[in-house]
Amino acid sequence: MGVGLIHLEGYQALKNEVDVVAICDLDETRIAEIGAEYGVPLRYKDFNEMFTSGEVDAVSICLPNSLHAPVSIAALEAGLHVLCEKPIAEKAASAQKIVEAAAQASGKFMVCYNRRYRPDVAWMKMAVDNGLLGHVYQVKAGWVRETGIPAKTGWFITKAIAGGGPLIDLGVHMLDLALWLLNYPKPLTVSGDVQANFGPNGLKTNRKPTDDALPPYSVEDSANAFIRLEGGTLLNLEANWASHTKPGKDDLYVTLIGTKGTIEFYVENYASENTVTFFTEIEGTPTTIHPYIIGQPSDHRYAVAEFVKCIREDLPPTATAEQGLMVMKIIDAIYQSAENHREIALEVSSK
Numbered sequence: 001m002g003v004g005l006i007h008l009e010g011y012q013a014l015k016n017e018v019d020v021v022a023i024c025d026l027d028e029t030r031i032a033e034i035g036a037e038y039g040v041p042l043r044y045k046d047f048n049e050m051f052t053s054g055e056v057d058a059v060s061i062c063l064p065n066s067l068h069a070p071v072s073i074a075a076l077e078a079g080l081h082v083l084c085e086k087p088i089a090e091k092a093a094s095a096q097k098i099v100e101a102a103a104q105a106s107g108k109f110m111v112c113y114n115r116r117y118r119p120d121v122a123w124m125k126m127a128v129d130n131g132l133l134g135h136v137y138q139v140k141a142g143w144v145r146e147t148g149i150p151a152k153t154g155w156f157i158t159k160a161i162a163g164g165g166p167l168i169d170l171g172v173h174m175l176d177l178a179l180w181l182l183n184y185p186k187p188l189t190v191s192g193d194v195q196a197n198f199g200p201n202g203l204k205t206n207r208k209p210t211d212d213a214l215p216p217y218s219v220e221d222s223a224n225a226f227i228r229l230e231g232g233t234l235l236n237l238e239a240n241w242a243s244h245t246k247p248g249k250d251d252l253y254v255t256l257i258g259t260k261g262t263i264e265f266y267v268e269n270y271a272s273e274n275t276v277t278f279f280t281e282i283e284g285t286p287t288t289i290h291p292y293i294i295g296q297p298s299d300h301r302y303a304v305a306e307f308v309k310c311i312r313e314d315l316p317p318t319a320t321a322e323q324g325l326m327v328m329k330i331i332d333a334i335y336q337s338a339e340n341h342r343e344i345a346l347e348v349s350s351k
């Protein structure tokens with residue numbers, strides 16, 4: 001169940017607000033074990049049966065990317081609230097269907113962009129919104145790994161199911177963070193490139209000789225993009241699963257460069273402290289500030305808590321289907337740019 005367990009633990013941390021009553025998976029042995037371990041009474045193999053059982057009010061969708069749209073739509077049509085793992089879908093066309101279904105649904109729909117709910121990211125958002133950076137004219141964002149191709153199972157490396165490699169797996173987080181910190185400005189043009197230098201050769205996967213055979217590797221293992229945003233902001237994005245760099249490196253970052261100050265956000269191997277540096281001037285003197293921000297390692301818990309809050313207090317979702325669609329339109333354009341070796345102009349609405 002993978003990330004589904006993280007969601008489950010997030011819900012169970014909210015003991016006075018929500019009850020976890022059901023789980024669903026095709027692997028009956030696995031859900032029996034998890035159900036017993038976590039005290040979840042109802043176990044289903046068929047998600048439609050669970051959605052229409054009358055036993056659940058809200059669900060987390062934690063499935064391979066190509067299943068996000070059909071299963072989320074089924075849940076919305078059953079009147080449920082939906083927290084869907086990122087990316088919202090494997091391509092923009094599927095994401096559009098979720099947007100349309102969410103607009104007609106009685107339940108709420110939220111994308112699990114969990115990185116934006118970190119306390120350090122919340123501080124950055126406050127700084128941007130309060131004008132501490134002035135006009136942000138350049139953003140650098142990325143997620144870089146030394147060894148980290150997720151090849152324990154085949155779907156991550158199969159384009160028809162995943163939609164892509166690290167760009168849609170890791171880059172989707174960093175793209176959302178950059179856009180959200182800037183209040184989701186309209187993207188104008190996209191230029192990008194993707195490469196597969198390690199995965200097709202079976203390198204940097206952490207696989208064991210006894211692991212099951214995999215399908216052919218059909219996604220990238222590195223991606224880079226240059227995105228022009230409305231208002232004169234430039235965004236550089238990189239994402240990779242593998243590279244020759246510091247051993248064990250698995251780091252994400254966002255740098256916001258503004259006319260009054262710059263924020264560097266750097267998370268080394270999922271750290272939760274000492275991640276933010278603010279550069280500015282005070283009375284003409286260059287000044288470096290390290291905000292004291294305490295967080296917790298699992299930002300998924302923050303996202304789950306936000307989802308539950310939106311339901312209980314009848315608040316609009318903070319990570320909307322429309323934002324998920326915009327991210328996927330940009331990602332689709334990056335892949336299109338890489339294939340056609342040219343810049344792609346986008347026609348999307350600001351959200």
